[in-house]
Amino acid sequence: MTDKGDQSAFRRGVVALLPELRAFARFLTRDRTRADDLVQEAVVRAFASRDQFSAETNLKAWSFTILRNLFYEQARRCKREQEILSEYKEQPLPSAASEGKHDDVTDLNKLLWELPDDQREALMLVGAQELSYEEAAVICGVSAGTIKSRVSRARSFLVSLRDRSEG
Structure with a gap:
């Protein structure tokens, strides 16, 4: 990608994706500061690798893949991936829940962390980020059928957990 117009379009495309990248990073890290750092580093990598990007490639899937891979790369480097995930599962619920208020968002968040990691990630990409099964498959490095199955x-x-809690 050497054409100045292509570079400008690439820049605009990445900038337009920033809110979605940040939302996905917040989902992965569960921490605003870490999410912002992750997005910043992912964008730096995207710009550094823009020559590897072709116009036929889906920029959103490509950018999400960079962000996801960077997250797991950092986790492996720290050798704490399992500790981090279990730490997040054990975090106390927000104060609104501790005051006895019923908060559907908090309940859903709690239920999401009961899911296996691969299913939670697939559901987040397809459900919350509104990616296609094919885009999510590219990001996760699996087939679209695997993503459909995980979702x-x-x-x-989640339905069985909800039914159990209501029953």
């Missing part, structure tokens, strides 16, 4: 299992699991 289906995640939804079924």
